[in-house]
Amino acid sequence: MxxxxxxxxxxxxxxxxxxxxxxxxxxxxxxxxxxxxxxxxxxxxxxxxxxxxxxxxxxxxxxxxxxxxxxxxxxxxxxxxxxxxxxxxxxxxxxxxxxxxxxxxxxxxxRPAPPPATPAPSPSAVAAPAVFEPVGGVDMWGAATLVERPEGTRIELDCVYNSRYDYGDATTGYVLTVVRADGSTERAGSWDARDAEQAEVTLFTRGKPEDVVAMEIRDLDGRLVLRWPSG
CATH class of the missing domain: 1.10.10.1320 (Anti-sigma factor, zinc-finger domain)
Structure with missing residues (x-):
């Protein structure tokens, strides 16, 4: 059922x-x-x-x-x-x-026919990826590149899950939350991962890359596992 x-x-x-x-x-x-x-x-x-x-x-x-x-x-x-x-x-x-x-x-x-569209600006990525810090002894590694788009910011996330962080046979879900300079937060997306697996995930958030001042990755139990910047 x-x-x-x-x-x-x-x-x-x-x-x-x-x-x-x-x-x-x-x-x-x-x-x-x-x-x-x-x-x-x-x-x-x-x-x-x-x-x-x-x-x-x-x-x-x-x-x-x-x-x-x-x-x-x-x-x-x-x-x-x-x-x-x-x-x-x-x-x-x-x-x-x-x-x-x-x-x-x-x-x-x-509506009347729109005027000819001007070419969209090329996306610009930040110079260096944001490298996450593991929290509470979790054996994980992550880095994210923020790419500016006309409609917001694309987050290209790369995570590695070591076999010592044992999931058994099941997958574990994660959620990435973005913190902006004005104190507001946004859930950029979620994904699943398996033990000893590398995951490349593309997420999205509104606003520009320079508006993002912090990012947090939590599992579905709400436990904080990775954060940027380190604190």
Whole structure:
């Protein structure tokens, strides 16, 4: 039988859960639910992909929404969860893409042709990677390069997990949080890792690289394992 919490995975990865629901879902992940942990790992790249998707991408690739798609999805979730919010993993993303494509198509019919686009500036990466410091004796290593993009900052993360940090046969999930100069924080993304494995992960955050003053990596139990800068 499928886990009833599977409807929360997409909303969790996209940062759409309210604080109480998010706390409950993370508590559920700490119980070791393999189905939900796997779903979170599969959907982890989605925020970065959506952030880089342009209007042309959506118009070219998004299928036309079938009639009654959104009402049927809402009814289905209400029957299973008795809640008013739609949280299914693939349906949430598909519905959002379809609605966005329809909105862009309607706008294209009403607005005049735009002026010729100017070439986008080339992305500029920071001179040196940000090297993380292990916390609490965790045998891990990590470094991140921040690349400025027109829509924000791409985080190219490289982590190595030593075999002495034993996961057994299961994967372990991690979350990277960005701290900005104004004190605000943003969850840049999450991913899964196996014992003695090197992971190369691409994440995304709003703002410019110079706005990022600190980064933290925690496991799904909330334990801080890596931080930058060292403190």
């Amino acid at each position: 499928s886990c009833p919490h599977r409807f929360d995975t997409a909303a969790y990865v996209l940062g759409a859960l309210d604080p109480d629901d998010r706390e409950r879902f993370e508590a559920h992940l700490r119980t070791g639910c393999a189905e939900c942990r796997a779903a979170v790992g599969e959907l982890a790249p989605m925020p970065g992909l959506l952030a880089h998707a342009s209007a042309d991408d959506l118009l070219e690739s998004a299928p036309a929404p079938p009639g009654g798609l959104l009402p049927s999805l809402v009814d289905r979730v209400r029957r299973t969860r008795r809640r008013s919010r739609l949280r299914t993993a693939t349906a949430a993303v598909a519905a959002a893409a379809c609605l966005a494509a329809a909105a862009f198509a309607a706008g294209a019919l009403l």
